[in-house]
Amino acid sequence: MHTAKKAVVLVSGGLDSVTALAIAQNQGFDCYALSVDYGQRHRSELDAAQRVTDAAGVPLKVLPLDLRAIGGSALTDDIDVPESESTGIPVTYVPARNTIMLSLALAFAEVLEADDIFIGVNAVDYSGYPDCRPEFIEAYQQMARLATKAGVEGGEMTIHTPLIDLTKADIIRKGSDLGVDYSLTVSCYQADGEGRACGRCDSCRIRKEGFSAAGIPDPTRYA
Amino acid sequence: MHTAKKAVVLVSGGLDSVTALAIAQNQGFDCYALSVDYGQRHRSELDAAQRVTDAAGVPLKVLPLDLRAIGGSALTDDIDVPESESTGIPVTYVPARNTIMLSLALAFAEVLEADDIFIGVNAVDYSGYPDCRPEFIEAYQQMARLATKAGVEGGEMTIHTPLIDLTKADIIRKGSDLGVDYSLTVSCYQADGEGRACGRCDSCRIRKEGFSAAGIPDPTRYA
Numbered sequence: 001m002h003t004a005k006k007a008v009v010l011v012s013g014g015l016d017s018v019t020a021l022a023i024a025q026n027q028g029f030d031c032y033a034l035s036v037d038y039g040q041r042h043r044s045e046l047d048a049a050q051r052v053t054d055a056a057g058v059p060l061k062v063l064p065l066d067l068r069a070i071g072g073s074a075l076t077d078d079i080d081v082p083e084s085e086s087t088g089i090p091v092t093y094v095p096a097r098n099t100i101m102l103s104l105a106l107a108f109a110e111v112l113e114a115d116d117i118f119i120g121v122n123a124v125d126y127s128g129y130p131d132c133r134p135e136f137i138e139a140y141q142q143m144a145r146l147a148t149k150a151g152v153e154g155g156e157m158t159i160h161t162p163l164i165d166l167t168k169a170d171i172i173r174k175g176s177d178l179g180v181d182y183s184l185t186v187s188c189y190q191a192d193g194e195g196r197a198c199g200r201c202d203s204c205r206i207r208k209e210g211f212s213a214a215g216i217p218d219p220t221r222y223a
Numbered sequence: 224m225h226t227a228k229k230a231v232v233l234v235s236g237g238l239d240s241v242t243a244l245a246i247a248q249n250q251g252f253d254c255y256a257l258s259v260d261y262g263q264r265h266r267s268e269l270d271a272a273q274r275v276t277d278a279a280g281v282p283l284k285v286l287p288l289d290l291r292a293i294g295g296s297a298l299t300d301d302i303d304v305p306e307s308e309s310t311g312i313p314v315t316y317v318p319a320r321n322t323i324m325l326s327l328a329l330a331f332a333e334v335l336e337a338d339d340i341f342i343g344v345n346a347v348d349y350s351g352y353p354d355c356r357p358e359f360i361e362a363y364q365q366m367a368r369l370a371t372k373a374g375v376e377g378g379e380m381t382i383h384t385p386l387i388d389l390t391k392a393d394i395i396r397k398g399s400d401l402g403v404d405y406s407l408t409v410s411c412y413q414a415d416g417e418g419r420a421c422g423r424c425d426s427c428r429i430r431k432e433g434f435s436a437a438g439i440p441d442p443t444r445y446a
Binding site: 061063064065066067069070094095096097098099100102103104106107108110111130131133135136139140142143144146147148149 | 284286287288289290292293317318319320321322323325326327329330331333334353354356358359362363365366367369370371372
């Protein structure tokens, strides 16, 4: 009997990560979703993560890690989320966010004996985040191969970033082809208690333009 | 006025990390201790971290991160800690432990605008842990330099491992020279509620032999 290879997929409940999950499933991986509750302003992101993994029929593990104790971001602190377009590294940048997420995924992969991790990072619409760049992912993979038992015993570890070169429109087209229901996802930095998007923050703007450019109706619920 | 450079020091409350802290202070760094509460079996390690940082006059931040949700180690699961000498990678290995610790330290360093992280890893008595090897630390540093704002803006990030090539006896001599009070530390994998060591686990054995080889009286409190 053929057993599918296991993969850990980082799922935030946003548009990108659910597309990465659909791609991993489409490639035949037996997926285990991991979501990190890093002290987001509201629960709507985690509620979305539960909805999208339920829809995909994939188990979701939620790890609490309160990064507010460390601080330094408008997403976890009491800094206002900007509503006009910003340049450079935005205040919504969470320090070492993808490094931490990937490290938790690496631990989970090691326990599952999985050699594959999927993360929905994107270097096109990345808004200046250093840890979304291909050179970062490459260096992370190098490190990960040395960090684990598998590394000592001659195994492999691959960090898959299927969205890294795609525009938001490409991502939406790809996910739609794979049957992703984007109405279940939340991308907004300041969604309300019901998971309705503000329509004004960087993340909302990029998402809205993506649906428009893809020529696909935007199913986002706006407040 | 000269301002000391800031450094984040990972402090577990054990013999190695308190020595790394003393070395960082001796090098003139303004130290910020970080301890991760990853669901250790008992509080004695964290109590020790508080005692040693109080003694050093350094602020301690404790981040809760319950790795029991991920599992896979005798230190966080209900697997028995072995009392006879083991070979290969021991069951006390916590998956991706140093990768996770360093990633949290990296986030903290970024918030503090510190370019230096100290970790008391050791490749001599490392008992087969993949993430204590110099090649892992080197790869981690490469990744860290790309992961952060400082990496984008041309800064640096150095992972200091002052103990990596030292024997346990060397570490104890070094720390004793710097005035470290090792009676405050706990190394035992299964210390009791009072922080008294079992005297039988791998960690106790290595520590006991270290004091003996250093010719320094062992101040450890045994149960």
